[in-house]
Amino acid sequence: MNLSYWMDLALQEARQAEQEDEVPVGAVVVLDGQLIGRGRNQMRALQDATAHAEILALSAACQKLGLPRLEKADLFVTLEPCAMCAGAVVLAKISRLFYGAGDSKTGACGSIFDIVREPRLNHQVEVYSGLREQESARLLESFFNSRRS
Numbered sequence: 001m002n003l004s005y006w007m008d009l010a011l012q013e014a015r016q017a018e019q020e021d022e023v024p025v026g027a028v029v030v031l032d033g034q035l036i037g038r039g040r041n042q043m044r045a046l047q048d049a050t051a052h053a054e055i056l057a058l059s060a061a062c063q064k065l066g067l068p069r070l071e072k073a074d075l076f077v078t079l080e081p082c083a084m085c086a087g088a089v090v091l092a093k094i095s096r097l098f099y100g101a102g103d104s105k106t107g108a109c110g111s112i113f114d115i116v117r118e119p120r121l122n123h124q125v126e127v128y129s130g131l132r133e134q135e136s137a138r139l140l141e142s143f144f145n146s147r148r149s
Contacts, residue, residue, distance in 0.1 A: 003098060006030050006076040007132045010100075013040035013053060014078045014139050020045060024139040027053040027077040029061035029070060029094075036073065037061025053077060054085035058092050069093045078136040080107035080129065086115035089125055096126040100136025 006028055013026025017040035029037035039056025043049060054077050061070055070092045078100040081089060086108035089097060097109060097116060108115045109127050116125040 003076075003128075003131055006035075006074070007078075007098065007100065009035065009038065010053075010076045010078050011132060011135060011139070013038055013057075014136070017041045017053070018139060018143055024143050025053040025077065025079045027057035027075060029057050029073050029075055031061070031065075031070065031073040036064050036070075050084065052082070052085050053079075054081050055088055058088055058094075062092070071095065074098065076131070078132075079103055079140065080109050080111055081116075082106040083108040083113060083115060086113070089116055090118075090121055090123050093123050094125055096128065098128045098131045100130070100132045101140060102129060102133075 009028045010026040014024040017026060018024035022041040022044055026040045028035055037057045037060035039053045039060060041053050042051040042056060062068055072095050074096045075089060075094045076098045080099050080103040102111050104111055116127055
């Protein structure tokens, strides 16, 4: 599996979010080498606090497969998922999570919390961090710097 290719697609989603004046986070769901879901932050556009890239990508993948779970699927996301998204990853039974930039303020996949590997839950996820980390972090830094100036 070409991990960089899938993260490229997640980065494309993040760039699209940025063009739409959303926080630039993108996600894709992959199963058996096939793209089955994609998403980008759309909180402003949808006026929905839950419209995070991961949630939208997971939802699209479930709809495509006609299943409520995504066992054996991988999730690629440009930013470490928050608690809400990490919970959704566990509930969807994602097999592996690959993310770019860590999130020291809200990260729930190892930074602040580690929901996806919590042994008391009924499912744990393999986590691989730092994939295209610098590109992912630069997108976010640029976005927030432009808002502050």
